[in-house]
Amino acid sequence: MRAWDIEGKTALVTGATSGIGYETALGLLRAGAHVVIAGRDPAKTARVLAELKEKSGSDRAESVLGDLSLMREVRRLAADFLARHDRLHVLVNNAGVITTTRTVTAEGHELLFATNHLAVHLLTGLLLPALRRAAPARVVTVSSAIHRIGKIHFGDLMLERGYGAFKAYAQSKLANILFTRELARRLEGTGVTANALHPGFVGSNLGHQPGALGRLGNLFATTFGKSPAQGAATSLYLARAPEVSDVTGGYFIDARPHSPKVPEASVAARLWDVSEQLLAQPG
Ligand SMILES: NC(=O)c1ccc[n+]([C@@H]2O[C@H](COP(=O)([O-])OP(=O)(O)OC[C@H]3O[C@@H](n4cnc5c(N)ncnc54)[C@H](OP(=O)(O)O)[C@@H]3O)[C@@H](O)[C@H]2O)c1
Numbered sequence: 105m106r107a108w109d110i111e112g113k114t115a116l117v118t119g120a121t122s123g124i125g126y127e128t129a130l131g132l133l134r135a136g137a138h139v140v141i142a143g144r145d146p147a148k149t150a151r152v153l154a155e156l157k158e159k160s161g162s163d164r165a166e167s168v169l170g171d172l173s174l175m176r177e178v179r180r181l182a183a184d185f186l187a188r189h190d191r192l193h194v195l196v197n198n199a200g201v202i203t204t205t206r207t208v209t210a211e212g213h214e215l216l217f218a219t220n221h222l223a224v225h226l227l228t229g230l231l232l233p234a235l236r237r238a239a240p241a242r243v244v245t246v247s248s249a250i251h252r253i254g255k256i257h258f259g260d261l262m263l264e265r266g267y268g269a270f271k272a273y274a275q276s277k278l279a280n281i282l283f284t285r286e287l288a289r290r291l292e293g294t295g296v297t298a299n300a301l302h303p304g305f306v307g308s309n310l311g312h313q314p315g316a317l318g319r320l321g322n323l324f325a326t327t328f329g330k331s332p333a334q335g336a337a338t339s340l341y342l343a344r345a346p347e348v349s350d351v352t353g354g355y356f357i358d359a360r361p362h363s364p365k366v367p368e369a370s371v372a373a374r375l376w377d378v379s380e381q382l383l384a385q386p387g
Contacts, residue, residue: 108240108346111112111136114192116185118172118197118227121152123308124246127332127336128196128343132160135344140189142181142199144171148309162209172199172223175383177369182230192231195342197224197245197280197285202310206267214262214383220276222384225283225379228272232296240349241294243287243340247280247355249302250366256375261382281364283379288353289372299342304358306335 115132119125119150120141132139133156139157143149146169153167166188170181185192200220207215213222228235228243235241254274257263263272284300291298307326329335341359342348366372 108344108349110344111195112138113194114140114189114238115194115196116140116168116192116231117196117198117235118157118223121145121148123310124303124306124333124335124339125196125198126152126156128198128339129165130156130160131304131333131336131340132194132343133157133162133165135340136162136164139166140185141165141167142172143167143169144177151339154321164166172227173201173213173215173219174211175213175218175222175226176211177312178226179230182227185231186234187379190234192234193238193241195228195231195235195241195243196339196343197228197243198339199223200276200310202269202273204262204269206272206279208262212262214264214267214272217261217263217279219360221279221283222382224280225376226383227284227289228256235296236294241296242343243284243296243298244339245280245284245298245300246303246339247300247364248273248277249282249357250274251278251281251302256282256367256371258374258378261378278366279375281366282375284355285353285366285369286372286376290356291352297348297350298355299348299351299356300364301338301356302337302362303330303338305329308332308335342363372378 115137117129121143129141149167168181168184170177247320281300284298288299307329
């Protein structure tokens with residue numbers, strides 16, 4: 105097992121302005137890491153950055169901005185990070201979204217596929233040189249147990265022929281696990297690990313949907329779900345624990361390895377190739 109101490113290391117956490125990501129960033133700051141939070145709203149991100157510094161008592165925090173549903177903004181965010189840092193020890197791909205109505209981004213992608221999967225694939229790829237330079241380094245991606253009902257709809261990835269919130273969300277969260285497995289395979293022997301996780305059922309802002317049903321769902325999650333701090337525990341474990349230094353390609357729940365429900369390995373390789381093709385298209 106390699107020695108690993110998060111203190112003094114650089115971590116980037118996406119979706120750090122709310123819920124699980126906020127608590128992940130706070131936990132990393134408290135552990136002595138230099139934390140870069142990624143947010144999309146400048147005012148909210150500035151407010152959260154100040155709050156995280158105050159709560160943690162650490163000044164080792166900064167922010168980068170970008171709407172992760174837009175690949176041009178993912179590219180800009182990565183360039184902004186790389187202009188300031190040549191090494192990245194921990195990337196936490198945490199930002200995520202679910203919507204009841206199908207939304208298409210200005211670049212023509214279905215919103216959940218873009219934000220929850222394509223942005224993870226692109227951002228990780230753009231930051232890979234910095235992760236390799238920092239090795240040993242870790243990529244931690246927040247998936248969900250809902251991946252178990254997911255399928256990659258290769259014939260209709262953008263779900264033009266039938267959208268459902270759970271269908272889209274489960275596809276994107278299965279994509280997180282397949283991406284992690286394929287990334288781990290490609291990075292074998294480099295010292296950069298890749299693991300995915302399910303944070304549990306967490307009362308966060310994720311389910312906030314308009315209308316009475318949305319309010320009911322949110323009340324249910326905040327009443328019966330874990331707190332965001334509890335939900336961040338497995339992300340923090342994968343970012344911080346020395347015992348997972350050599351573990352890669354895994355899927356964790358409550359800081360323990362689990363077997364995800366995934367199709368054969370060729371599906372992960374196919375998703376990788378299709379994602380690269382989509383990302384190569386002009387936005
Ligand atoms: N909550 C659960 O029960 C649960 C269960 C399984 C998995 N997860 C996963 O956990 C992760 C964190 O979710 P959460 O529960 O903490 O939800 P949350 O409170 O809604 O936080 C989501 C974060 O993602 C950010 N985000 C969403 N769309 C973005 C975009 N286009 N560009 C940049 N940032 C964007 C949000 O930014 P704003 O602050 O600007 O909105 C927020 O910081 C997600 O990947 C989710 O799929 C959650």
